[in-house]
Amino acid sequence: MDVPAIVTEGLTRRFGELIAVEDVNLRVAAGQFFGFLGPNGAGKSTTIKMLTGLLAATSGRIQVLGLDFAEEMVAVKQQIGVVPEGMALFGRLTGWEYLNFVGRMYGLDRETAAKRAAELLEFMQLADQQRKLVTDYSHGMQKKLALAAAVIHGPRVLFLDEPFEGVDAIAAGTVKAMLQRMIARGATIFLTSHVLEIVERLCSHVAIIHRGRLVAQGSLEELRAGVEAQAATGNEHQEPHAGEKLTLEEIFLRTVGGQRDAAQELSWLG
Amino acid sequence: MAGLNVRAVAGAQLAAIARVRWLAFVHSLRTSRGALELFSRIVIGGVIAMGGFGGSVLFGTGAWYFVSGGNPAWLALVLWPVFVFWQFFPVMASAFTETLDSSDLLRFPLDYRAYVVVRLVYGALDPATLLGGLWLLGIAIGIGIADPRLFVWSALVLLVFGLLNLLLTQMIFAWVERWLAQRRTREIFAVLFFLGMISFQLLGPMLSRYGPRSTPALRKLGTEVSPVQSALPPGIAANAIAAMADGQVEKAAAFLGLLGVFGLVFVRALSIRLRAQYRGENLSEAPTIQPARAATHALKLGWSVPGLSGPVTAVLEKELRYLSRSGPMLLTLITPIIMLLIFGLGQGRSAPGGFLQRSPDMGFPVGAAYSLLLLTNLVYNNFGADGGGIQFFLASPVPFRKVVLGKNLAHVMVLALETTVVWIGVSVLFHAPTFAITLTTLAGMLFAVPANLAIGNLLSLHSPKRIEFGTFGRQRASQLTVLISFGVQIVVFGLAATTMALAHYYREIWLAVVVFLLLALLSLAGYEIVLRRVDQLALGNRETLTIELCR
Numbered sequence: 035m036d037v038p039a040i041v042t043e044g045l046t047r048r049f050g051e052l053i054a055v056e057d058v059n060l061r062v063a064a065g066q067f068f069g070f071l072g073p074n075g076a077g078k079s080t081t082i083k084m085l086t087g088l089l090a091a092t093s094g095r096i097q098v099l100g101l102d103f104a105e106e107m108v109a110v111k112q113q114i115g116v117v118p119e120g121m122a123l124f125g126r127l128t129g130w131e132y133l134n135f136v137g138r139m140y141g142l143d144r145e146t147a148a149k150r151a152a153e154l155l156e157f158m159q160l161a162d163q164q165r166k167l168v169t170d171y172s173h174g175m176q177k178k179l180a181l182a183a184a185v186i187h188g189p190r191v192l193f194l195d196e197p198f199e200g201v202d203a204i205a206a207g208t209v210k211a212m213l214q215r216m217i218a219r220g221a222t223i224f225l226t227s228h229v230l231e232i233v234e235r236l237c238s239h240v241a242i243i244h245r246g247r248l249v250a251q252g253s254l255e256e257l258r259a260g261v262e263a264q265a266a267t268g269n270e271h272q273e274p275h276a277g278e279k280l281t282l283e284e285i286f287l288r289t290v291g292g293q294r295d296a297a298q299e300l301s302w303l304g
Numbered sequence: 305m306a307g308l309n310v311r312a313v314a315g316a317q318l319a320a321i322a323r324v325r326w327l328a329f330v331h332s333l334r335t336s337r338g339a340l341e342l343f344s345r346i347v348i349g350g351v352i353a354m355g356g357f358g359g360s361v362l363f364g365t366g367a368w369y370f371v372s373g374g375n376p377a378w379l380a381l382v383l384w385p386v387f388v389f390w391q392f393f394p395v396m397a398s399a400f401t402e403t404l405d406s407s408d409l410l411r412f413p414l415d416y417r418a419y420v421v422v423r424l425v426y427g428a429l430d431p432a433t434l435l436g437g438l439w440l441l442g443i444a445i446g447i448g449i450a451d452p453r454l455f456v457w458s459a460l461v462l463l464v465f466g467l468l469n470l471l472l473t474q475m476i477f478a479w480v481e482r483w484l485a486q487r488r489t490r491e492i493f494a495v496l497f498f499l500g501m502i503s504f505q506l507l508g509p510m511l512s513r514y515g516p517r518s519t520p521a522l523r524k525l526g527t528e529v530s531p532v533q534s535a536l537p538p539g540i541a542a543n544a545i546a547a548m549a550d551g552q553v554e555k556a557a558a559f560l561g562l563l564g565v566f567g568l569v570f571v572r573a574l575s576i577r578l579r580a581q582y583r584g585e586n587l588s589e590a591p592t593i594q595p596a597r598a599a600t601h602a603l604k605l606g607w608s609v610p611g612l613s614g615p616v617t618a619v620l621e622k623e624l625r626y627l628s629r630s631g632p633m634l635l636t637l638i639t640p641i642i643m644l645l646i647f648g649l650g651q652g653r654s655a656p657g658g659f660l661q662r663s664p665d666m667g668f669p670v671g672a673a674y675s676l677l678l679l680t681n682l683v684y685n686n687f688g689a690d691g692g693g694i695q696f697f698l699a700s701p702v703p704f705r706k707v708v709l710g711k712n713l714a715h716v717m718v719l720a721l722e723t724t725v726v727w728i729g730v731s732v733l734f735h736a737p738t739f740a741i742t743l744t745t746l747a748g749m750l751f752a753v754p755a756n757l758a759i760g761n762l763l764s765l766h767s768p769k770r771i772e773f774g775t776f777g778r779q780r781a782s783q784l785t786v787l788i789s790f791g792v793q794i795v796v797f798g799l800a801a802t803t804m805a806l807a808h809y810y811r812e813i814w815l816a817v818v819v820f821l822l823l824a825l826l827s828l829a830g831y832e833i834v835l836r837r838v839d840q841l842a843l844g845n846r847e848t849l850t851i852e853l854c855r
Binding site (some may be wrong): 081086087088089090103107108109110111112116120121122124125126127130131134136138139140141142143144145147148149152167183195213 | 701
């Protein structure tokens with residue numbers, strides 16, 4: 035039986051009185067392209083930070099590739115790649131120096147680190163900017179560099195927090211192709227994004243978090259079936275037209291109850 | 305929007321900004337770290353207040369002496385130190401200086417006048433202004449006691465003089481920030497600043513060297529300098545008071561008007577910068593799009609240091625690259641050489657001078673200690689320059705102690721280089737330090753360096769503060785770090801001085817070597833203990849590190 039890539043049990047994080055993430059039980063199989071969705075402030079970034087060791091969990095357990103995160107933190111980190119919210123770049127290094135540095139930190143030897151750094155810069159169309167300091171890169175270029183750094187050591191699980199934000203369409207296409215290739219080679223990708231079309235196109239499985247709690251988890255088909263079944267048993271009259279599938283956006287909105295109330299208007303806007 | 309009262313809106317905006325600052329302060333007290341920061345601030349504030357009141361009495365007494373002695377023009381002698389301190393302290397000690405990153409305000413429809421007021425008000429909230437203000441108050445009181453009729457006029461002149469200082473500080477900061485925002489101008493500024501520092505600090509040693517045998521020349525110089533100083537704000541302020549004391553009301557008013565002219569010039573120069581900032585000027589490293597260079601295909605390798613693991617070497621390489629790209633940091637690091645130059649030139653051959661002139665053997669220990677002192681800027685805020693990069697360290701599989709070790713090694717290498725340069729400098733300017741002195745100094749460093757690194761590592765994890773390389777006046781260390789680092793230096797240098805004094809007393813320099821080596825054992829053990837606990841400490845503080853450094 036395959037070891038799941040990510041398992042969480044009762045994952046909870048409190049900030050004083052506030053419960054940012056509560057009793058989250060995730061299960062991501064190896065090789066899945068997994069989308070983690072939720073409205074603003076739902077707990078997505080907090081969860082991804084706990085999954086990557088950037089934030090301690092108040093309680094609960096995290097397993098990555100069968101390894102307990104708390105017990106074998108270094109071994110887990112060796113297997114994962116991360117593009118966190120803030121990109122984690124070192125502005126005063128050049129693009130090449132940064133990638134080389136990251137490679138060495140993940141235990142690559144000098145030759146391999148240098149070779150992969152050069153290759154990744156070429157792949158991300160940053161090769162002609164390799165002598166520029168990272169601080170001088172545009173936002174999109176920084177994002178591409180952060181992605182390159184996250185994959186330089188060939189991670190088995192990749193955590194991406196809004197990876198396509200600010201990336202142009204050409205580069206986004208290149209990155210998507212790279213991520214799909216990683217999936218084909220057996221890697222697992224855990225991605226958060228507010229662009230639901232991208233998630234729908236790339237991800238085979240999705241989880242939705244709302245107000246800190248996991249409210250849905252499964253393949254897109256499973257989620258769709260769940261929402262449709264709920265609509266059929268309930269009094270909802272928003273079924274799609276015959277032959278039309280619910281989009282991820284519709285599934286998302288119905289799951290988190292995000293349909294705007296017609297009466298909900300701004301008093302001063304008229 | 306047309307119906308809105310602009311003045312009322314600006315007032316409301318200023319009130320809102322003040323309220324936000326107050327709320328930020330109140331919310332900072334929610335955490336124990338915030339409370340500790342407040343405590344440190346109170347302690348440092350107390351020290352500053354003591355300096356302020358002490359200086360007030362001193363300057364006030366001086367003012368009273370000059371006025372009651374019938375020499376009110378000599379008030380320039382008390383106004384010049386106030387002026388120089390007011391302008392230099394904020395640049396030299398930016399850790400204490402509260403400056404506002406006003407670029408955050410630009411997204412709001414803030415009226416230009418309101419923007420200027422915010423800048424000026426926050427500019428006034430620094431120790432230099434507080435101390436300068438207190439000293440001027442002392443001077444006004446001193447004058448008032450000596451001649452009560454002069455009090456009101458003096459208070460007015462000193463108020464204008466104080467405002468002038470405030471404007472000048474703001475103007476200097478605004479322009480310095482502009483020049484330091486780009487690499488090329490930063491390099492030019494660093495060289496000019498370096499030369500300026502040398503020129504300024506060389507005055508004293510030159511006087512001590514040539515003074516005793518060239519009194520007529522000095523007198524001539526004094527005569528020539530006098531009109532120059534009277535044409536500058538401290539001299540003009542003194543003349544305005546002196547003229548009123550002589551009953552020359554028109555002349556006094558003219559001098560006050562002249563101060564006003566200086567004020568207008570400063571306002572104009574400041575407003576050029578503020579206008580540019582208000583229009584949304586973006587001071588970045590790359591203001592113009594540079595043509596992309598063609599990719600080079602030759603494979604470059606990272607560094608390799610025998611005996612060090614790949615990750616430690618990678619951190620070491622990264623740190624040294626960072627340091628080499630920071631003008632202000634490099635400037636800090638070459639300051640000991642400037643000090644040596646100053647002391648070297650000040651070594652009078654005919655007359656005994658300062659401490660180093662009487663004991664040139666102490667040149668190397670003092671230079672080395674000074675180098676260490678300057679390095680504490682880096683050591684006590686290890687991760688400050690990493691910013692968001694801290695997330696990488698936290699997410700990477702490398703144990704944190706290796707990251708810290710790499711950083712410490714980089715700092716030790718810089719210190720070793722600097723110590724070597726100091727040794728060479730001492731040899732050239734004084735005479736080569738004896739073997740005994742060299743060994744004593746190195747033994748002392750072996751004690752002081754690990755102690756500073758250990759405490760520095762703890763504080764770097766507990767009270768990190770993001771450092772912006774691109775800006776100059778916005779850098780502010782944690783007040784807790786400042787306070788503790790003072791304490792550490794007092795203990796470390798106190799022990800070192802006591803040891804040296806004992807060795808001197810017993811005329812047995814080797815005694816100091818032995819004591820330092822024993823202390824070094826303790827200090828190294830302490831460093832080792834801290835290093836072993838670093839992983840745990842970093843895990844415990846990862847939230848603080850992320851929040852503070854990813855701002």
